[in-house]
Amino acid sequence: xxxxxxxxxxxxxxxxxxxxxxxxxxxxxxxxxxxxxxxxxxxxxxxxxxxxxxxxxxxxxxxxxxxxxxxxxxxxxxxxxxxxxxxxxxxxxxxxxxxxxxxxxxxxxxxxxxxxxxxxxxxxxxxxxxxxxxxxxxxxxxxxxxxxxxxxxxxxxxxxxxxxxxxxxxxxxxxxxxxxxxxxxxxxxxxxxxxxxxxxxxxxxxxxxxxxxxxxxxxxxxxxxxxxxxxxxxxxxxxxxxxxxxxxxxxxxxxxxxxxxxxxxxxxxxxxxxxxxxxxxxxxxxxxxxxxxxxxxxxxxxxxxxxxxxxxxxxxxxxxxxxxxxxxxxxxxxxxxxxxxxxxxxxxxxxxxxxxxxxxxxxxxxxxxxxxxxxxxxxxxxxxxxxxxxxxxxxxxxxxxxxxxxxxxxxxxxxxxxxxxxxxxxxxxxxxxxxxxxxxxxxxxxxxxxxxxxxxxxxxxxxxxxxxxxxxxxxxxxxxxxxxxxxxxxxxxxxxxxxxxxxxxxxxxxxxxxxxxxxxxxxxxxxxxxxxxxxx
Numbered sequence: 336x337x338x339x340x341x342x343x344x345x346x347x348x349x350x351x352x353x354x355x356x357x358x359x360x361x362x363x364x365x366x367x368x369x370x371x372x373x374x375x376x377x378x379x380x381x382x383x384x385x386x387x388x389x390x391x392x393x394x395x396x397x398x399x400x401x402x403x404x405x406x407x408x409x410x411x412x413x414x415x416x417x418x419x420x421x422x423x424x425x426x427x428x429x430x431x432x433x434x435x436x437x438x439x440x441x442x443x444x445x446x447x448x449x450x451x452x453x454x455x456x457x458x459x460x461x462x463x464x465x466x467x468x469x470x471x472x473x474x475x476x477x478x479x480x481x482x483x484x485x486x487x488x489x490x491x492x493x494x495x496x497x498x499x500x501x502x503x504x505x506x507x508x509x510x511x512x513x514x515x516x517x518x519x520x521x522x523x524x525x526x527x528x529x530x531x532x533x534x535x536x537x538x539x540x541x542x543x544x545x546x547x548x549x550x551x552x553x554x555x556x557x558x559x560x561x562x563x564x565x566x567x568x569x570x571x572x573x574x575x576x577x578x579x580x581x582x583x584x585x586x587x588x589x590x591x592x593x594x595x596x597x598x599x600x601x602x603x604x605x606x607x608x609x610x611x612x613x614x615x616x617x618x619x620x621x622x623x624x625x626x627x628x629x630x631x632x633x634x635x636x637x638x639x640x641x642x643x644x645x646x647x648x649x650x651x652x653x654x655x656x657x658x659x660x661x662x663x664x665x666x667x668x669x670x671x672x673x674x675x676x677x678x679x680x681x682x683x684x685x686x687x688x689x690x691x692x693x694x695x696x697x698x699x700x701x702x703x704x705x706x707x708x709x710x711x712x713x714x715x716x717x718x719x720x721x722x723x724x725x726x727x728x729x730x731x732x733x734x735x736x737x738x739x740x741x742x743x744x745x746x747x748x749x750x751x752x753x754x755x756x757x758x759x760x761x762x763x764x765x766x767x768x769x770x771x772x773x774x775x776x777x778x779x780x781x782x783x784x785x786x787x788x789x790x791x792x793x794x795x796x797x798x799x800x801x802x803x804x805x806x807x808x809x810x811x812x813x814x815x816x817x818x819x820x821x822x823x824x825x826x827x828x829x830x831x832x833x834x835x836x837x838x839x840x841x842x843x844x845x846x847x848x849x850x851x852x853x854x855x856x857x858x859x860x861x862x863x864x865x866x867x868x869x870x871x
Contacts, residue, residue: 338493338567338570338571338572338573339433339519339520339521339522339543339572339573340433340519341570342432342433342522342567342570342572343570344432345426345427345430345432348426348430348563348566349422349423349426349427349430351566352422352425352426352559352562352563352566353419353422353423353426355562355565355566356418356419356422356558356559356562357415357419359558360415360418365411368411368414368415368418369407369411369414371418371554371555372403372406372407372414372417372418372555373407374553374554374555375400375403375418375421375553375554375555375556376400376403376404376407377553378551378552378553379396379400379551379553380400380404382550382551382552383396383397383400386550399420399421399424400421402417402420403417403418403420403421418555421555421556421559422555422559425556425559426559426563428546428548429545429546429547429559429560429563430545430563431544431545431546433520433522433543471674471675472508472511472512472674472675472676472677473675473676473677473744473809474512474515474516474677474678474679475676475677475678475679476516476678476679477678477679477680477681477682477742481516482515482516482517482518482679484692485516485518485620485679486516486517486518488618488682488694489518489519489573491614491616491694492614492616492617492618492694493568493571493572493573493574493603493614493616493617493618494521494573494574494617494618494619494620495568495573495574495575495576495597495600495617495618495619495620496509496513496521496573496574496575496576496620496622496679497575497576497577497578497597497619497620497621497622497735498575498577498621498622498623498624499577499579499583499588499589499622499623499624499739499743500577500579500580500581500582500583500589500624501582501583501624501625501626501629502582502624502626502629502630502631503526503582503630503631504630505577505624506523506525506544506575508624508675508677509523509575509622509624509677510523510543512677512679516679518573519573520543520573521543521572521573521574521575522543522544522545522567522572522573522574522575523543523544523545523574523575523576524544524545524546524547524560524575524576524577524596525544525545525546525547526547526548526549527546527547527548527549527550545563547560549581557595560595560596561595561596561598561599564576564596564599564603565599565602565603565606568599568600568603568604568617569603569606569607569612571614576596576597578592578593578594578596578597578732578735579591579592579593580593582631582635583635584635584636584638584639585635585636585639585856585857585860585863586629586632586635586636586639586856586857586858586859586860586861587860587861587863587864588623588739588740588743588861588863588864589736589739590736590864591732591736592732592735592736594725594728594729594732597728597731597732598724598725598728600617600619600685601617601685601686601710601724601727601728602724603617604616604617604685604710605710605717605719605724608707608710608711608717609716609717616694617685618682618683618684618685618690618694619682619683619684619685619731619735620679620680620682620683621679621680621681621683621735621738621739621742622677622678622679622680623676623677623678623680623738623739623742623743623744624675624676624677624678625675625676625678625743625744625745625746625749625809625861626674626675626746627674627675627746627747627748627831628674628748628831628832628834628835628836629857629858630835632836632854632857632858633836633837633838633853633854635857636853636854636856636857637853639857640769640772640853674831676744676746676809678742678744678807680738680739680741680742681738682694683731683734683735683738684696684706685706685727685728685731686706686709686727686730686731687727687730687731687732687733687734687735688706688734691703709727710724740805740806740864740865741804741805741806741807742807743806743807743861744806744807744808744809745797745806745807745808745809745810745861745862746809746810746861747810747811747823747824747825747827747828747831748827748828748831748832748840748858749858749859749861749862750790750793750794750797750810750824750828750862751790751824751825751828751829751841751858752828752840752841752850752854752855752856752857752858752859752870753793753858753859753861753862753867753870754786754789754790754793755781755786755789755841755848755850755855755859756850756852756855756856756859756870756871757789757793757859757868757870757871758781758785758786758789759771759774759778759779759781759850759852759855759871760868760869760871762778768856768869768871771852771871772852772853772856772871773852774852776849779849779850779851779852780844780847780848780849780850781847781848781849781850782846782847782848783825783845783846783847783848784846786825786848787818787821787822787825788821790821790824790825791817791818791820791821792817794810794817794820794821794824795817796867797810797862798814798815798817800865805865806865810823810824811823811824811826811827812824825841825848828840828841829841829842829843829848836851836854838851838853838854839851839854840854840855840857840858841855852871855870855871856870856871859871
């Protein structure tokens with residue numbers, strides 16, 4: 336069993352996190368301790384003030400900060416006690432106790448439960464309807480063995496699943512994929528906004544989700560989150576991180592990674608070695624999600640097109656905040672074949688190296704090497720070095736980005752939108768993208784024949800890239816026949832875009848195809864990062 340089944344209650348977690356904080360504070364000067372607490376007070380008070388009109392802060396949130404504001408005027412002991420009080424508050428907020436009974440019930444009613452969970456707008460609807468995600472989702476593994484290798488390696492290694500982040504539906508879908516592959520559940524951070532849906536909140540809080548409040552920007556809260564991750568990995572809880580940090584606004588596969596939580600893996604590994612824990616090894620599994628339709632696409636691309644300084648890190652008012660909209664979308668996408676592809680890639684060690692079938696690191700020459708030598712001295716004692724570990728995590732993040740692009744599955748909606756965007760671009764070579772998306776309606780109408788020709792040329796290029804292992808294709812139509820395949824791809828894309836969005840990315844007007852430039856930009860961005868021209 337995974338460590339998640341034995342995850343302790345919040346009080347025990349709080350004690351462990353406070354112990355870690357005491358060690359951190361012991362290394363700080365009096366001035367640093369005061370500044371650490373002052374940063375938390377200032378940023379939280381500013382947040383309370385900014386959200387007072389639209390979302391008044393909970394008094395339970397305000398009270399610990401008021402207590403800290405009084406303590407900061409005292410001596411170091413007062414300040415440290417206030418910091419530990421905040422750690423306790425955040426530990427109880429972050430930690431949700433995994434419920435074995437809920438998990439057992441959920442696994443009995445899966446796969447239908449996922450469909451009902453996504454399509455229900457109130458708890459009573461969970462009892463009705465039949466949706467079978469196994470008929471609609473494509474779940475792949477690098478070993479192409481139905482998850483057998485992952486099941487075996489999970490018994491002796493703690494796994495960190497590192498997915499691309501496309502939609503707020505990612506977490507429940509990956510959870511379903513883990514269950515389908517016979518893998519133990521994983522803990523994962525879920526934004527506080529996702530708990531606004533009563534149905535989602537009920538299941539997420541009992542099935543491995545811990546709460547992340549991205550509104551809290553201060554260093555103390557971020558340190559508590561990292562400590563929680565290290566502690567959980569040390570208890571052999573398989574974990575799911577979104578290294579990109581938030582959903583891709585542009586629709587691109589991520590090209591950069593936030594290294595905070597990702598860097599907790601190497602700390603947990605070294606702690607395991609130092610304390611001689613059984614099975615201390617930690618591996619990272621890249622996971623790439625490819626959606627033919629994305630629920631929040633319209634809001635995400637609008638946000639992407641805003642000026643950089645106005646971009647919102649948290650979007651609380653997108654399509655996912657409307658339960659009936661989520662339900663309608665889920666019903667649409669769960670009725671499409673191969674609508675979502677989830678691929679578990681080749682595993683990596685925490686230094687960014689590939690590993691063999693036994694979980695051993697593969698060196699540059701292709702032979703196994705002992706990765707412990709990278710973090711221990713000649714006597715096998717762990718040699719702690721934060722700067723060195725940051726370099727290792729950076730190399731790991733670069734390996735993840737390469738894996739995500741290699742495992743990215745191009746679907747019909749991506750290819751059709753990219754080809755349409757390229758065709759429009761040829762008519763407006765002088766316009767930047769921000770202006771190109773604003774062209775008049777009549778200029779967004781493309782001759783079908785020209786679009787099919789552009790799509791055939793693109794498919795020929797994509798087939799070559801797939802043969803070289805640079806990406807993956809899941810397109811309708813016969814391989815090796817670009818023109819025949821282009822017809823099938825366009826037909827499938829047009830059919831799928833009739834399904835949900837308030838504006839169709841591509842619409843059939845007989846001899847013409849009309850396009851919504853923003854949505855075409857979003858879906859076409861899936862082909863960015865391969866040396867091809869930008870989609871628009």
